[in-house]
Amino acid sequence: MGLAAEYRRTCSDALEQAGPDAPTLCEGWTTRDLAVHLVLRDRRPDALLTSLLPFLRRYAGRVRKGYAAKPYDELVARVRQGPPVSPFKVPRLDELANVVEFYIHTQDVVRAARTWTPAEQELPTDEEDVLWWRLASMGRLLCLKSPTGIEFVRVGGLGGPQTSTAHPSTKLGTVRVCGRPGELLLFAFGRSGVAQVELDGSATAVTALRRAPLGF
Template sequence: MPRYARSEREALTELMSTLGPDAPTLDEGWTTRDLAAHLVIRERRPDAAAGIALKPLRNRAERIQREVAALDWAELLDQVRRPPVWSPVSNPLTDELANTMEFFIHHEDVRRAQADWRPRELPVELERTLWRRGRLLARMALRRFPARLLVQAPGHGEVTVGRGGEPLRLAGTPGELVLFLSGRQRATRVECDGPPALVDRLRGSNLGF
């Protein structure tokens, strides 16, 4: 069985090693060093990882993020490359479920922040996995969008989301749709058809979590 969480992790750490700690990413204000620190905290510091989603804990999480980011670059990358087996999100039982989409997105965050990036041709099984995640992501990210929005991944399926109203169509490969729906709209290659005002609103919405 393919281990896409592992292969995306390895590709990301290799790319960050090549680019160095100060390369840009699609995550606003973050360099590769900041992204690496985020990944380390997510897997190794559950006491701080909660601050990613919970505002009352955010100040503490940001302080720990700065402390981890200050580690030696080689050590930081090694911690990303070799997650602890006790981690709730990267142990052998949870790795594929918790990390395939996470590391695919962050790999693309680094790739697509570089001037010469090109879309990758992904393995079919990885596309299928990303579409399974993407359908749920679409329902979560677009449940309140003021349109009847058809999200299509040709060859994989489609899902209708939104609050209803004027029709809108968003189409692309599963990988492009996952990136779009996670807030990376401007760095994706998708088709978006419908009333221009709604298309612009969708492309400019804050869809990240």
Template sequence: MTDYSRVERLALSDLLDQLGPDQPTLCEGWDTYDLAVHLYVREADPMAGPGIMIAALADTTERRMKRAKERYSFTEVVDKVRNGPPAVSIYALPKIGHQLNTTEYFVHHEDVRRAQPAYVVRTLPADQQEGLWKAVRLASKTMTRKSPSGLVLRRPDGTTAVAKRPTELGSVTVTGEPGELVLFCFGRQQVADVELDGEAEAVDQLRNASFGV
């Protein structure tokens, strides 16, 4: 069975090397160097990890990222990302690492790809799409909890999952391949290749809603 979290890790690392440290990403305020450092400290620095999820600890994460940038060149950081987490990291446990990184590396790979001019939406292998569908079904309720309307995720084959029950604005159905639904639910609504079906006000608000951790 292919580990697509590793496939995405390697592809992203190659792309970072190709582009260099000062190219844009879809992560507001981050260039490619910042994104690489984020990926490195997330897996390798236990003091940095909690601040990625907990806003009150974000300052600590920022300080640890700054320290990593001062210590390592861009090329060194990318090599560390490519080589994977240290043996003592929870991310080094194969099953846990795969579960935690399935969406992480896919989304951040697209954060770099889709920030470049004339990007092309990739056609992903069917088994990767299945893995992303499983992941987005599990994560969508948390990631889209601030949705102003109800939200139904729909695959092109008609399979659906309810991310949020209807509100006073009703519900919007978002249709796309699982990878595109992942991007939508992880706050990349503006670049996700999806179709939205619902009342105009609900659709407009949904496109600009704050999604993510």
């Protein structure tokens, strides 16, 4: 089983355990809303793309509403099953497109729960290697709106700390964001409130970065 398939299963388990009305870290979304998003992404990407175009939003809304009316158990089962026909069925494309998607959304469910206790998540080294590579390749795009420079620092790796510059220094300076790859990804995707990272920089820069709209 590839890492994307493993994370899909973990995300499906988290959705199933949480139930349809649990909060998530996606602003305004319950677990049902998140499940609908994942099903649309797998099966109706046209509805996600057209939601970005004003003249097609009504169509996209109808598609989304239709899926939202389905039983929650059915939605979760579809997330777990994955797309029946899709480029994502190609293992390499699945890994490229879905590892980060399902890692982040699993944490959106788990860390929004009242029972979640903040703690550094230590993953197997090979998984952290993949997440670090994804962060290094996506970091500049995720951090385009940063008011400060950002240097991500991976800790806990076998070869010692590794760094990746995600945004050039600004007049506020640069902030070093230190943590394990999964935590750094959460920070880069705008989940700074739950990401277990340490920020090293001036107080002004750190405050500005924590308030910045990172991610997509």
